[in-house]
Amino acid sequence: MSAAPKHEQYDVVVIGAGPAGLAATTATARAGLSTLLLDENAGPGGQVWRAIGATPVKNEALLGADYWSGAEIARAARDSGAEIIHRATVWSLDRNLELGVSVGGGSAFIKAKRVIIATGAQERPFPIPGWTLPGVMTAGAAQTMLKSSGLVPDGPTVLAGQGPLLWLLAAQILRLGGRIDRVLDTTPRANYLAALPHAFAFMTSLYFVKGLAMMREVRAKVKVTTGVTELAAAGTDRLESVSYVTAGGRRERLPVELLLLHHGVVPNVNLAMAAGVEHRWNELQLCWTPVLDADGNSSIPGITIAGDGAGIGGAQAALWRGRIAAERAIKALRPTAKVSDLSPQLKRAERGRTFLDVLFRPAKQFRIPDGDTIVCRCEEITAKDVLDSVAIGATGPNQLKAYRRTGMGPCQGRLCGLTVTELMAEARGKSPQEIGYYRLRAPVKPIMLSELASLPKSDEATKAVVRG
């Protein structure tokens, strides 16, 4: 499956094989457009349907019906006539719709008439004291292990944070016989009140019944502490305990070997930003989202964005956004083609989202750390370091690079970018929009020097080049 692309030019290149990418691919390929789907995982599904064709977890009830619905979507894409390449890393996209992609140790350049970015979401950074200790990991990483390998925690384990995915993961771990000692729910009490006006839409949405059932399922087996604040991980060489303050104001400490952190997902913006797509700060979802029209068209002609990368909407919304982006591409390249209006379906899929956004808006103390808490893991820069740099003249994330090299390590800002923006905004009394974000650059994912050069691999061949 990991052969290089067959052609240098395609009508449509779709990046990412999650719900949005699979749906978009199916639609454009069926409409007769030459379609290439590039995905960096071993198989289709993205994060929500990770390993959908290959998971060792065969009992369907364990991962839930939503998970298995992905199989049908993936099958449709496979049979659509599109060229699909997995283990392909798109490391560059520019405003001329030229893509740099790595496949099987070599690189290729591809030109597209339309690009649909469906690179989905990533977990929001959760910078608490001790979050870099071995033994602390993101819930998403734990879920990847669970879906790909059927692995679940068996030592003392605490899940901390908030949001639908936290409860989903808890339920999945328990169903697979894994161990969870405690769930620490960090949802701020005030959020319940704020979310109330949106509750009706939520109660009539797709999420409500499923969400409630899942939370009940977890609560039946695990003690849940709500209204948690001042969460901290501690240990000398690795995680030994988790401490927190309860809603009643009592500080408690739990001995633990594994702490899984999660407080929501945010759009994965790196590729779109590096291409030059305009983004704006989204104050409700507390993240950067691309500026898009109703069809998902970005500020760069020919680039549309679908799925959670367009703003968090969940898997069902992603499917419809993928289809809408595809229709837009079909209409652009085949002006006589008949396309239908899918906005009612999208609207229905998005129902209840505002309630979730408001309810699970993470508290400031878990987004904007202070003191010695690490902000940038790559360069080990603390919140205090960032504030010290602000005090001597660093005005935004890009200037901060000159002082502290934040955002310049291997993660390319994925683990510190939002924190740095909000931290600097607060310190300078400005909005995150005014403070801005790192200017992101290709390669969006590191590539081998040898790949870029596409050079001969054997020593014999190399010597011949040097002497010649």
Added chain:
Amino acid sequence: MTINTDAIIVGGGIHGCSTALHLCLAGLKPVLIEKDYAGRHASGVNAGGVRQLARDVAEIPLSIRSMGIWESIAALVDDDCGFESHGQVLVAENAAELAACRERVADLNARGFSHEELIDSAELRRLVPAVAESCPGGIVSRRDGAAQPARTTTAFRRKAEQLGAIIREGVTASNIRKEDRLWRVDVGDDTYAAPILVNAAGAWGGRIAAGLGEPVPVTTVAPMLMITSPVPHFIDPVVILRGRKLSFKQFKNGTVLIGGGHLAAPDQDRNETVLDWRSLAISARTVFELFPVMRSATIMRAWAGIEARMQDDIPVFGPSAVHEGLFHQFGFSLHGFQLGPGAGAVMAELIVHGGTQTRIGELSIERFRNASPSATA
């Protein structure tokens, strides 16, 4: 509101910031106007080479003057700017290139310059053990080195502000004009007025000069750079190839910066560049061929900074040929970073004393007076 100052500097690159700092040291109170922020373009994102090596003869005196300042940079700006002096080496890959090197060094010696030194293959191998064995020698400039560009430009900006310069960032200098014997520049709702105007606007310098009746042949370019993941320490000096577009240096943390002048497509009005990966692939191939240790490295980031390149590849530096009180300091053509500290010092002398001991005559805008510009950016 009109604010009177001693000098107006347009452009917050290393040059504008250095001139602001040196004017403050001379007792003047300048204002520096920067449309983005100090070091946003070429001055903040260049390769950081502090190089006297392989310069045009016309700018060598300025480069030597600057080198003296670099060697005690912390005394000037309270920050060592990450400056390290491990020399810069120009590598000849064959006998013909070595012959050209020999000729170059002889020419410089005849002119009284001794900073470039011819080296044989043994000395080349001593300085750069990792270089391919087929290379017969080259040139070394031993006092050269490298610094961190954004940190350096920021340090100059900060020190200038501490010494009393007004720094206006994020605002465009507009409506540049001379009225009642004073230069006037609008910045938002404010107008700054001063007897002195310094055009240090980098890629935008050509537009300003043209707007004031001094068009020059200049283009906007964006030289590309890329940086790798850390590899084991293998090189100290900055290395430049004589015959190919490649320069590179290894930082203390093991990362390697690869440059050499392949160009991206600049979009000056958007503040953007579109990288040319096919050209970067050529650089990657050259590194792969010459330095086996680099073969396992990964490319972490690539970028390009927007700057001005003169038709004759040397800067426009010194007083205007037309207007009293106007000074130009732009067009450094991909090699202005090292010159920044010295150019600011010399510019302050020109402004305050009306002259300088440093020989800069050949850099004057006078040289374009009767030329018709081929391209004006």
